[in-house]
Amino acid sequence: xxxxxxxxxxxxxxxxxxxxxxxxxxxxxxxxxxxxxxxxxxxxxxxxxxxxxxxxxxxxxxxxxxxxxxxxxxxxxxxxxxxxxxxxxxxxxxxxxxxxxxxxxxxxxxxxxxxxxxxxxxxxxxxxxxxxxxxxxxxxxxxxxxxxxxxxxxxxxxxxxxxxxxxxxxxxxxxxxxxxxxxxxxxxxxxxxxxxxxxxxxxxxxxxxxxxxxxxxxxxxxxxxxxxxxxxxxxxxxxxxxxxxxxxxxxxxxxxxxxxxxxxxxxxxxxxxxxxxxxxxxxxxxxxxxxxxxxxxxxxxxxxxxxxxxxxxxxxxxxxxxxxxxxxxxxxxxxxxxx
Numbered sequence: 001x002x003x004x005x006x007x008x009x010x011x012x013x014x015x016x017x018x019x020x021x022x023x024x025x026x027x028x029x030x031x032x033x034x035x036x037x038x039x040x041x042x043x044x045x046x047x048x049x050x051x052x053x054x055x056x057x058x059x060x061x062x063x064x065x066x067x068x069x070x071x072x073x074x075x076x077x078x079x080x081x082x083x084x085x086x087x088x089x090x091x092x093x094x095x096x097x098x099x100x101x102x103x104x105x106x107x108x109x110x111x112x113x114x115x116x117x118x119x120x121x122x123x124x125x126x127x128x129x130x131x132x133x134x135x136x137x138x139x140x141x142x143x144x145x146x147x148x149x150x151x152x153x154x155x156x157x158x159x160x161x162x163x164x165x166x167x168x169x170x171x172x173x174x175x176x177x178x179x180x181x182x183x184x185x186x187x188x189x190x191x192x193x194x195x196x197x198x199x200x201x202x203x204x205x206x207x208x209x210x211x212x213x214x215x216x217x218x219x220x221x222x223x224x225x226x227x228x229x230x231x232x233x234x235x236x237x238x239x240x241x242x243x244x245x246x247x248x249x250x251x252x253x254x255x256x257x258x259x260x261x262x263x264x265x266x267x268x269x270x271x272x273x274x275x276x277x278x279x280x281x282x283x284x285x286x287x288x289x290x291x292x293x294x295x296x297x298x299x300x301x302x303x304x305x306x307x308x309x310x311x312x313x314x315x316x317x318x319x320x321x322x323x324x325x326x327x328x329x330x331x332x333x334x335x336x337x338x339x
Contacts, residue, residue, distance in 0.1 A: 016286055017126050018118040018233075018302070019293040021106035022048035026315040027085060027097075027323065030055050033139055033206060033273045040319040043145070043262040044085045046100065046239070048113050050078035050277055053315040078277035081116060083190060083239060084145070084270065085261040085323075088246045097323045098258065101185060101240040104167035105293075109307040118233040118287065120194070122218045126292055132196070132230050133284035134276040141206040142192045143271030145262045150176055153268040158191025158214050158236070161267060167240060173216055177256050177267040181247045185240055186258070190272035192235040195224035206273075233287060237272055 026047045029040035032055055039055045047053050087095040100112035121127030143159045153159070153175040160173035164184030178186060193212035200209040211228035214221040224231050243258060251257055259265045289301050297304040 015120050015126050015129060015131050016118075016289045016296055017121065017292045018286060018296055019105070020116045021102065021110050021307075021310075022081070022113040022116055023110050023307075023310045023313070024100065024112035025049060025051055025080075025313055026053055026317070028317060029319045029321065031082075031273070032056050033141060033275065040321075043260075044321075044323065045082040045261070045273075046085050046112070046114075047080060047082040047315065048116070049080035049275075051313050051315045052078065053080050055318060078279065080275045080277060081114065081237060081273065083114070083188065083237060083272045084264075086186070086188075086241045086243075087259050087261060088243070088249070089257050089259050089265070090249070091251060095259070099242045099245070101167070101242045103238060103240060107307050109311070111311045113239075115238040117218075117236040117238075118283070119218065119236070120231065120234055120287075121220050126290060127220065129231055131233055131287045133278070133281070133287060134232060135201060136276070137201040138276040139202050139206065139274060140192060140210050141271060141273050142190055143269065145260075145264065145269040145271055147268040150266070150268065153266075157212060157216060158189070159270050160189045160216070161270075162187040162189065164240070170217065175268070177258055177265075179256065180254075181250050182243060184244060186243045188237075188239045188241065188270055190237040190239075190270070191218075192272070192274060194221055194232050194234040195228035196230040196232050197228045198230040233283070235274060 024046055027044065028047075029044045030053070031038070031041035031045060032053075035041040036056050086098040088098055089095055102108070102110040102113070103115040106115060120129050120131045143156055147153055147156065156175070160175060161177060162169055162171070162173055163178035163180070163182040164187055166184045169184060169187075173189065191214050193207075193210040193214065195211040195213055197209050197211075203209040211225060213224060214234065218236070221234060246257065249257070256265060260267065260270065262269065264270075286296065286301055289296065291300055296302050
């Protein structure tokens with residue numbers, strides 16, 4: 001009996017590692033998780049995922065997306081993901097939004113967006129842990145725009161920046177903005193915690209129902225604690241910002257010219273939001289498979305759509321403002337807002 005158990009453990013199927021290219025569904029000043037109903041919210045976000053994105057994002061509305069900006073799962077996944085937007089601050093006090101580039105591993109032509117991962121191990125293998133899918137209504141955030149110091153930022157494991165030599169650069173990971181111009185741009189990385197308390201779909205701070213045992217750079221996470229015993233997918237975002245186009249406008253004094261949309265010129269407060277929107281048991285079935293990254297597409301087991309189809313997906317514009325030539329107000333980027 002013991003020998004049979006050992007053999008079964010050795011032949012147990014590995015769990016999937018999923019990676020999606022996602023085009024931008026909207027860039028606007030809304031935050032339905034932290035500021036539900038506020039139009040506009042405190043700062044501008046880049047959003048990918050389902051085109052039902054709006055100011056409240058009730059669960060019933062989330063699943064009304066007619067399409068999504070994910071290159072895979074366009075009929076199964078209406079999840080919505082967002083992060084703060086990066087701006088370049090000119091010496092005259094005005095701001096210009098930094099364009100977003102596609103990841104090197106993805107097909108050409110993706111309109112901005114992010115690369116999103118659902119893993120349980122690392123970049124090189126799938127691992128053997130049983131992964132439990134998120135549940136309908138699940139949501140979470142990682143990081144905080146009020147993170148005050150570099151030491152505090154260092155403790156936010158998995159929230160990092162990479163100064164790109166090219167789009168394939170992944171190291172070193174930095175807890176704040178790179179101190180010099182980056183030849184290939186800047187990548188922001190957001191790793192979410194993957195240990196769930198097994199009870200709450202959300203919490204007042206949108207974080208306490210989850211626990212982070214992760215390490216840097218897609219290294220295997222540690223075991224989940226008794227307080228948060230359920231292992232869920234390790235969700236991670238990569239966003240590549242085309243900061244290289246501003247290399248000739250770097251301030252003469254060498255100071256960092258980039259700022260996140262909530263006024264953070266250090267990068268300490270980088271953060272991200274996640275609203276689960278997979279339909280039925282589609283994510284569980286995907287995580288139970290043994291595919292890895294691109295091999296999970298084209299019906300094996302995930303459905304796919306073309307880049308052109310993905311780029312067509314846009315959420316309704318609910319807050320209209322000029323995101324270029326904006327002025328600073330009370331340490332925040334203040335553009336002309338039109339309702």
